[in-house]
Amino acid sequence: MAYPKDYKYTKEHEWIQVSGKTALVGITDHAQQSLGDIVFVELPKMGTELVAGKSFGTVESVKAVSELYAPASGNVTAINQSLSAAPEQINQDANKAWMVKIELSNPDQLKGLLSADDYEKYVAEEN
């Protein structure tokens, strides 16, 4: 249940859900579990160009700061504003708590990402 099959994953523990040329980006259930109670999210402004593999924001729990890395390049077309007031949504359901919506500039980059099964294996090995 933890990792939806129709999402793709990074080794930095982000997920991306693609529909056509746009995609939603969030962090994985494993990431929220490792972080613990999330209390702060810093997201880019609308119109920011995300670059695959580069940091686009941060997520903070009470005791840790974690960078967010873009799974793919693209222009930010929407931000999940509700996370600013209620970042605990990420703990409650990391798969639904999307952070940014992007317009993919190079959909080919998705091929380099992990499938749900591969990500699950990766997490198991990492532990």
Next chain:
Amino acid sequence: MSSAIETQTLRKTTLNALHRRLGAKMVDFGGWDMPVEYPTSGGLMKEHLAVRTGVGMFDVSHMGDILIRGPEALAATQWVSMNDASKLQENQAHYSALLYPEGTFVDDVIVHKLGQNDYLLVINAGTREKDYGWVKKNVSRFHCHATDVGDYYTQIAIQGPKAEVTLQKLTNVDLSQIKNYWFRHGTVCGLPNTMIARTGYTAEDGFEIYVPSDVATSERVWSDVTETGKEFGIVPCGLGARNTLRLEGRMALYGHEISDSINVWEAGLDRFCKIDKGDFIGRAALERAKAEGLKRTLVGLEAVERGIPRDGYKVLDSSGNEIGYVSSGSYAPFLKKNIALAYVPPSHAAIGHEVLVEIRGQNVKCEVVPTPFYKRTRKA
């Protein structure tokens, strides 16, 4: 692979296996393998709030204990610690510190007067060997003996407004008769002569009990407290909540607010330092430092813009010049604010003064606020 080797050398309390059974997230804290939080029972935030509103329990057996015993135990304690131990009555404790000749900190301690010639110093985990070596060396000219008894006890802290009612069910000692920073010996969970101290590191009411450090006894006491506290919503609490609780209460943490390069006046611990009690290690330097005036002082900060000021971040004046640093900072789970303790020059320490904290390249406005950030309401 290297992490596996490191894990083997970490020290463990007698409750280590129990923490793992409870699903605790473990961390290396000062060389000790300790629970940072217990996700299965709700995690850090829930643990913090349980202590503020109900009751929580902590394994604090990693803390060290030094016994100073002998005809000159008082004189020795006076010489190595900054508070006035002559003011302690039997069964009373106080906050104090071991100082270097420079007036800076070896460690902070709680001194308990067990008896006429008998003082127990409870010290930090990460500084156990250093503290014991320091005390042993410096009390050698007195007619007394210093013993490291840190491994004799499993120390469990039961903290929160419901701590008394929880522990009362497990002891014959009338807890209502133990005042803050006093202690008694009595039967706890069937164990006679157990030390029960009304002390803690949470800025909340609570007790610390010292039970024999064998695994079976330690685990039995832990589970007795767990069972008894159930009706009050007791949860096991890790070092994460311990840190946020003490931060809200502006309690110093070694290596952060106090260290071998920070002196007593800077740390704002004046009221625990009795400069007129007679000579003690660090006194001369502190007198000089007082005459010279403060170069920096510890203040409370509250972020007024979005961002969490964290340990080590730079503090800047309103023009962007670096003026100090954050010694401890976090989201405060009970206050629901982002707060920090920081060292700044006295010229920037007035309540209401605005400073900036550099948070990953961004300057976030913070205001100097009164401390402690949180103060419990005491019973009349």
